[in-house]
Amino acid sequence: MTTFSDIIDLLQHQLRDLAEDDSSAKLIQQLITEGQLHHKSTWAGHMTPAVDSPALLGQALAGIHNGNLLSPELYPQLVAIERQLLDWFCQLFQQPFAHFTHGSSYGNLDALWQAREQAKNSSNIVYGSQAAHYSISKACRVLGLNFQPIPTNNLGQIDVNALRTACQHIAPIAIVATAGTTSCGAIDPIQQCLAIAKEFNSWCHIDAAWGGALMLSSTHQHHLAGIEQADSVCIDPHKALGQPKPCSLLLYKQPLASSSDLDVDYLTQAPKQTIGGSYGGELFLPLWCSLIINGKQSFSDQIDQRLMQAERFACALKRHTNWWLSPSATGIVCFKPPTHINLTDLINLGLLSTAKVNGQTVYRVVFANATSQAEPLLAALKIYF
Ligand SMILES: Cc1ncc(COP(=O)(O)O)c(C=O)c1O
Structure with a gap:
C-alpha cells in the first residue's frame, strides 16, 4: 500500500524538479519538513492530527x-x-x-x-x-x-x-x-x-x-x-x-x-x-x-490508543509530581507546575501549549494523534520534575 513516506517522496521529487528556482525548491523542502511536526511521537501542542495516507489520497x-x-x-x-x-x-x-x-x-x-x-x-x-x-x-x-x-x-x-x-x-x-x-x-x-x-x-x-x-x-x-x-x-x-x-x-x-x-x-x-x-x-x-x-475499526482503535496515552501521561505526572493536574475524558491533559518552571521551550517544539482554565494559565497536552506517546513527552518533561 502507498505509505505516507511514498507520498512525501513523490512530492519532494516532483515539486523540487518542477520549481523554477532553487529558493522555491528549498522552500518546498522546508514546508514538507515543517508539516512533519505532526507525525512526531512528542507532538501534543494542538488539536491538529497527522493526516493518514489514505486521507492524503482522498x-x-x-x-x-x-x-x-x-x-x-x-x-x-x-x-x-x-x-x-x-x-x-x-x-x-x-x-x-x-x-x-x-x-x-x-x-x-x-x-x-x-x-x-x-x-x-x-x-x-x-x-x-x-x-x-x-x-x-x-x-x-x-x-x-x-x-x-x-x-x-x-x-x-x-x-x-x-x-x-x-x-x-x-x-x-x-x-x-x-x-x-x-x-x-x-x-x-x-x-x-x-x-x-x-x-x-x-x-x-x-x-x-x-x-x-x-x-x-x-x-x-x-x-x-x-x-x-x-x-x-x-x-x-x-x-x-x-x-x-x-x-x-x-x-x-x-x-x-x-x-x-x-x-x-x-x-x-x-x-x-x-x-x-x-x-x-x-x-x-x-x-x-x-x-x-x-476500515471503521481503525478509527475506534485510534481513539482508544490516544486516550490510553493521555491517561498514561496524566497518571505518570500524578505519580512523579505534586503539580496541579486536570486530566479529561477526551485526551487533553492540563497541568500547572510551580511558577519558577518555564516550559516555553517545549511549547516552541510543539510538545504542549498554554490555555486558560477558570482564569488561570496552565500548560496543556493534547493527544490528537494515535502516534503521540506519553513516554517521550514525559522524558522531555522529566528534567523539570
Ligand atoms: C470546542 C471547539 N468548538 C469549535 C471549534 C472551532 O472549530 P474550527 O476550528 O474547525 O472552526 C474548536 C476549535 O478548536 C473547538 O475546540
Missing part, C-alpha cells in the same frame, strides 16, 4: 474530481458517497439530518442560525459555559443574538446550577453544551443541559468538535450519553479523526428551515439552507478513503 481524488455539489445532478457518484457518509454519522449519533461543513466555527454558526430560524421562544439569549469556544460568541454576534457565558466548575464544566438560575431569570433561545472544551477537554453535563433546555423550551446545541469522536469508540462513547437528544451537534474529524482540514459535520433533529426568499436564477436546485457555499469532495473524500482503506 485529497488528491477530491482535487482531480473538483465537482461542486451545489449542482448535485451532475455528480451522482459524489452525491452517493456523501450520502453514505452522512447516513453513517446520522446512525452513529442517532440524529436524522446532517451536512458537512468547513469546520465547527461554521457548524456552530449554522446550528445557532437554525435555532434562531426555528425558535421555540422569543428570546435572543444564548447560554454556554465561559469555556465555550469563541466561535459561539462570534456566531451570536453575526446572528444578532446575545451570548451570555455561564461560570464553570473546578472540572471546567458548565455550572448547571448557575445555568438553571440564569434560565429562570431569562429563558434562552439556545443552550450550548460543549463536549470537549478547547482549553481542558471537559465535557459539560450533557443530560442536565438537555433537561434544562427542554424545561425552558430552548434549543440545545452540543459543540462536540473535539469530543464527538468518542462516539466511535464503544469503550468511551458513554461519556456522551444523551447526545442523541440534542437539537444539533457538531463534530470535527479534522481534529480528532486524523483528517485533513476542512472536514466537519453538523447533525440535527429537524430539517433545516427553508429560506424561501433565497432565489438564485443560475442554479437549477434551490440553494442550500446552510452557511457554506460551493463545496465538493474535499470535505469528505479523504474521510471516505480512510474508511474504505483502513
Whole structure:
C-alpha cells in the first residue's frame, strides 16, 4: 500500500524538479519538513492530527474530481458517497439530518442560525459555559443574538446550577453544551443541559468538535450519553479523526428551515439552507478513503490508543509530581507546575501549549494523534520534575 513516506517522496521529487528556482525548491523542502511536526511521537501542542495516507489520497481524488455539489445532478457518484457518509454519522449519533461543513466555527454558526430560524421562544439569549469556544460568541454576534457565558466548575464544566438560575431569570433561545472544551477537554453535563433546555423550551446545541469522536469508540462513547437528544451537534474529524482540514459535520433533529426568499436564477436546485457555499469532495473524500482503506475499526482503535496515552501521561505526572493536574475524558491533559518552571521551550517544539482554565494559565497536552506517546513527552518533561 502507498505509505505516507511514498507520498512525501513523490512530492519532494516532483515539486523540487518542477520549481523554477532553487529558493522555491528549498522552500518546498522546508514546508514538507515543517508539516512533519505532526507525525512526531512528542507532538501534543494542538488539536491538529497527522493526516493518514489514505486521507492524503482522498485529497488528491477530491482535487482531480473538483465537482461542486451545489449542482448535485451532475455528480451522482459524489452525491452517493456523501450520502453514505452522512447516513453513517446520522446512525452513529442517532440524529436524522446532517451536512458537512468547513469546520465547527461554521457548524456552530449554522446550528445557532437554525435555532434562531426555528425558535421555540422569543428570546435572543444564548447560554454556554465561559469555556465555550469563541466561535459561539462570534456566531451570536453575526446572528444578532446575545451570548451570555455561564461560570464553570473546578472540572471546567458548565455550572448547571448557575445555568438553571440564569434560565429562570431569562429563558434562552439556545443552550450550548460543549463536549470537549478547547482549553481542558471537559465535557459539560450533557443530560442536565438537555433537561434544562427542554424545561425552558430552548434549543440545545452540543459543540462536540473535539469530543464527538468518542462516539466511535464503544469503550468511551458513554461519556456522551444523551447526545442523541440534542437539537444539533457538531463534530470535527479534522481534529480528532486524523483528517485533513476542512472536514466537519453538523447533525440535527429537524430539517433545516427553508429560506424561501433565497432565489438564485443560475442554479437549477434551490440553494442550500446552510452557511457554506460551493463545496465538493474535499470535505469528505479523504474521510471516505480512510474508511474504505483502513476500515471503521481503525478509527475506534485510534481513539482508544490516544486516550490510553493521555491517561498514561496524566497518571505518570500524578505519580512523579505534586503539580496541579486536570486530566479529561477526551485526551487533553492540563497541568500547572510551580511558577519558577518555564516550559516555553517545549511549547516552541510543539510538545504542549498554554490555555486558560477558570482564569488561570496552565500548560496543556493534547493527544490528537494515535502516534503521540506519553513516554517521550514525559522524558522531555522529566528534567523539570
Ligand atoms: C470546542 C471547539 N468548538 C469549535 C471549534 C472551532 O472549530 P474550527 O476550528 O474547525 O472552526 C474548536 C476549535 O478548536 C473547538 O475546540
